[in-house]
Amino acid sequence: MPPGPFLPAGGIAAPAVPGWHRDAVLARAAAAAPADWHGPFAAAPHALDLDLFAPGDVRPVWERNRWAELPLLAQAARLDPAAGHLARAEALLAGWAARNPAFRGPNWACGQEAALRALHLGLALALLGAERAPPPGARALLALHGRRIAATPAYALAQDNNHAVSEAAGLLACGLLLGEAGWTRRGAARLDAALLRLVAPDGSFAQVSTGYHRLLLDVLAVTEVLRRRLGGPLPAAADRAAAATRWLHRLAEPATGAMPRLGHQDGSAFADLALAGPDDARPSLERAARLFGGGSVGLAAEPGCAWLGLAPGRVLPPPPAAWVGEGLRGWHSGGARALLRTGPLRFRPGQADLLHLELWDGPLALLRDGGSGAYNPPPTEAWWHAHFTGTAAHNTIAFDGEDQMPRVTRFLFSHWPAMGVLPDGALLRDRRGRRHARRVRAEGRRWVVEDRIGGPFREAALRWRLAPGPWRARPDGVAGPAARLRVTADAPIQCALEPGWESPGYGEVRPAPVLVVRVRRPVTNLTTVIELPFSTLD
Numbered sequence: 001m002p003p004g005p006f007l008p009a010g011g012i013a014a015p016a017v018p019g020w021h022r023d024a025v026l027a028r029a030a031a032a033a034p035a036d037w038h039g040p041f042a043a044a045p046h047a048l049d050l051d052l053f054a055p056g057d058v059r060p061v062w063e064r065n066r067w068a069e070l071p072l073l074a075q076a077a078r079l080d081p082a083a084g085h086l087a088r089a090e091a092l093l094a095g096w097a098a099r100n101p102a103f104r105g106p107n108w109a110c111g112q113e114a115a116l117r118a119l120h121l122g123l124a125l126a127l128l129g130a131e132r133a134p135p136p137g138a139r140a141l142l143a144l145h146g147r148r149i150a151a152t153p154a155y156a157l158a159q160d161n162n163h164a165v166s167e168a169a170g171l172l173a174c175g176l177l178l179g180e181a182g183w184t185r186r187g188a189a190r191l192d193a194a195l196l197r198l199v200a201p202d203g204s205f206a207q208v209s210t211g212y213h214r215l216l217l218d219v220l221a222v223t224e225v226l227r228r229r230l231g232g233p234l235p236a237a238a239d240r241a242a243a244a245t246r247w248l249h250r251l252a253e254p255a256t257g258a259m260p261r262l263g264h265q266d267g268s269a270f271a272d273l274a275l276a277g278p279d280d281a282r283p284s285l286e287r288a289a290r291l292f293g294g295g296s297v298g299l300a301a302e303p304g305c306a307w308l309g310l311a312p313g314r315v316l317p318p319p320p321a322a323w324v325g326e327g328l329r330g331w332h333s334g335g336a337r338a339l340l341r342t343g344p345l346r347f348r349p350g351q352a353d354l355l356h357l358e359l360w361d362g363p364l365a366l367l368r369d370g371g372s373g374a375y376n377p378p379p380t381e382a383w384w385h386a387h388f389t390g391t392a393a394h395n396t397i398a399f400d401g402e403d404q405m406p407r408v409t410r411f412l413f414s415h416w417p418a419m420g421v422l423p424d425g426a427l428l429r430d431r432r433g434r435r436h437a438r439r440v441r442a443e444g445r446r447w448v449v450e451d452r453i454g455g456p457f458r459e460a461a462l463r464w465r466l467a468p469g470p471w472r473a474r475p476d477g478v479a480g481p482a483a484r485l486r487v488t489a490d491a492p493i494q495c496a497l498e499p500g501w502e503s504p505g506y507g508e509v510r511p512a513p514v515l516v517v518r519v520r521r522p523v524t525n526l527t528t529v530i531e532l533p534f535s536t537l538d
Contacts, residue, residue, distance in 0.1 A: 003140065006135055006141065007138065017307070026079060037096060041055050043104065050106060057376040058109075067096070069092055078128075097141065103148065111153075118170045118177075122173045149174065165198065168191035171186060199243065200243075205244060210259040221284070261368065262341065286304070287305055293313070327342060341356040343426060352390050353394040369465070371393075372503050390403045395464055395465055396438075405431070429455075458521060462516070476495060477528075483532050487515075489527070493518070498516050500514035
């Protein structure tokens with residue numbers, strides 16, 4: 001076990017923060033408690049020898065071991081120095097080190113998890129003013145974590161996702177905090193390379209996932225704070241971080257910070273200094289806007305930025321009425337906004353969600369994604385993962401009850417459809433030659449979605465996954481207080497309001513209403529008209 005102390009004695013005054021935030025930090029810190037660090041996984045075997053699927057879902061175990069309590073307890077110690085928060089943080093790290101010997105057990109199995117722990121420890125040291133001289137225990141832990149991250153760079157690079165970014169950032173952080181020039185140099189080079197490869201100039205991320213896009217920004221933000229304080233190398237790809245901030249700003253709901261559940265969602269809220277939780281992305285956006293663009297998303301009093309001494313800048317402009325990015329395009333009209341999942345598919349898709357359409361009316365996700373369920377659900381719920389990553393869990397068309405592409409492994413699809421761009425939408429052609437072209441038109445509070453289909457199919461099913469509410473089935477669609485949906489086609493249709501499922505958070509599944517429109521060949525065209533708000537005079 002690395003020798004203590006792990007953290008400094010404290011003594012830095014807290015910044016001026018709102019009273020509600022002070023109360024929330026102290027209450028959350030008081031409730032922080034040691035956990036079962038390993039869940040159903042064995043603690044003794046070498047980490048790389050473990051089966052990470054058979055015993056259960058490792059995702060909650062990893063989340064619990066990211067040391068998110070460290071920044072929280074550092075904040076609480078500055079707000080109330082006499083309450084013993086730093087002693088509790090010391091005990092947490094000592095207990096973790098004793099129960100998780102180096103490179104053994106589930107918590108050493110993933111380089112990204114080691115990186116996220118190192119970044120949380122680095123952030124806590126920065127909050128306590130000790131980033132330039134970490135105590136011996138912290139140095140020992142950082143050295144072990146740097147070794148773990150450095151051991152498997154090829155795996156991280158092969159993922160073409162957040163792993164490559166997080167592990168490079170973690171190695172850079174370990175190098176900066178320990179004064180290890182080699183780790184600093186390699187971490188910075190790998191981080192720049194990952195950003196240039198995985199983040200497009202328009203800010204789109206290789207993973208079309210709002211949750212992992214937010215994690216990208218949070219990891220980059222903590223790394224940039226440490227880089228500025230410790231004099232690290234200037235990043236060559238800083239413009240990609242600024243663009244990624246603007247991209248997510250377009251998707252987050254301004255009043256609540258809620259985001260569409262596009263792509264995989266794991267419920268993370270990394271470096272959550274504002275205690276906003278996974279459902280409010282505004283503090284993450286505010287921090288990233290100040291760090292990477294000298295801007296603001298309009299939260300001048302955001303408390304997380306106060307802890308880091310980040311001054312606000314000019315407020316970012318609102319999204320345009322129509323915009324196009326890699327993998328997504330959007331429209332804003334009459335207080336509502338729509339998002340269409342498009343191509344090109346330069347990186348592996350995580351879900352069979354192509355041409356999925358999301359429609360929000362203000363803060364209400366009216367037509368919504370099904371979410372993620374869990375990556376490795378319990379045996380009684382084994383259907384979750386395949387269902388929520390499949391075509392039927394999205395607002396698109398499924399041919400003959402099949403996903404848009406065949407599944408190879410838990411997280412990998414093959415035979416990706418060919419994608420194309422239309423002036424007002426996008427199109428796909430799957431491996432069997434089945435075609436789907438979707439066009440979207442905004443007419444104030446009226447939205448029109450035109451779907452043209454063709455190719456060798458017997459039956460097509462158009463699904464609109466609805467917000468919970470008192471929906472009433474109609475022969476041509478559904479009606480409810482929030483909207484009226486009417487569907488027409490050039491062939492007979494069967495409309496049904498069917499029971500479905502959605503996952504509002506990781507490991508959570510609940511019933512959800514779904515409008516399903518079934519039609520058989522020789523249909524070629526379906527048109528959905530969505531009227532906001534619904535008028536009872538129909």
